[in-house]
Amino acid sequence: MNLEQQLELQAWVDGELSSADATRVAQFVGANAEASALVAELRMTKSCLVGNEPEVKLPESGDFYWSKIRREIERTARAEPEAATLSWAFAWRRLIAPLAGVAALVFIAVVSINQFQQPLVDDSAKNLVEVENLSEDIGSISYKSQAENMFVVYVYKKDYESESNLKSEPIDDGFFQ
Numbered sequence: 001m002n003l004e005q006q007l008e009l010q011a012w013v014d015g016e017l018s019s020a021d022a023t024r025v026a027q028f029v030g031a032n033a034e035a036s037a038l039v040a041e042l043r044m045t046k047s048c049l050v051g052n053e054p055e056v057k058l059p060e061s062g063d064f065y066w067s068k069i070r071r072e073i074e075r076t077a078r079a080e081p082e083a084a085t086l087s088w089a090f091a092w093r094r095l096i097a098p099l100a101g102v103a104a105l106v107f108i109a110v111v112s113i114n115q116f117q118q119p120l121v122d123d124s125a126k127n128l129v130e131v132e133n134l135s136e137d138i139g140s141i142s143y144k145s146q147a148e149n150m151f152v153v154y155v156y157k158k159d160y161e162s163e164s165n166l167k168s169e170p171i172d173d174g175f176f177q
Helices: 003-014 019-031 033-052 062-117 158-167
Strands: 127-132 138-145 150-157
Touching (some): 003 019, 003 033, 019 033
Antiparallel strands (some): 127 138
């Protein structure tokens, strides 16, 4: 037996079917043992519920009780526009809180990126000196300073350097004897 047939049996027990449908269902129940067992169970459940249903008494008359409910609904409906005037402040708060969180995350990201970009060595490593000898007569020294954004190339004659070395006296440090 499918769900639709079970629901039709329930409607028959409750007296909700038309007379033509009720006679058709009654014939079905007489011919089907499973349907008659379900109808017997539904009738027993219905009698238990009807006999044991608690009856609730209202402290005042029904008209007065429902008029109190109607007045309370009308009072709360009038009170809602007052809450709507304050809602813009709550809407701003709902918008600003996530934006503040995003701003804090961006700030932390920027600070951490700047920390990682700073070199781990002292400033003396920023200034690099490079010596190149492109020819036998001319020498050059290159100086780079990233801190001052500067690049200097000093070009000199090697003969001048060798003549100055010849004129100077050798240093006797006592190492070679």
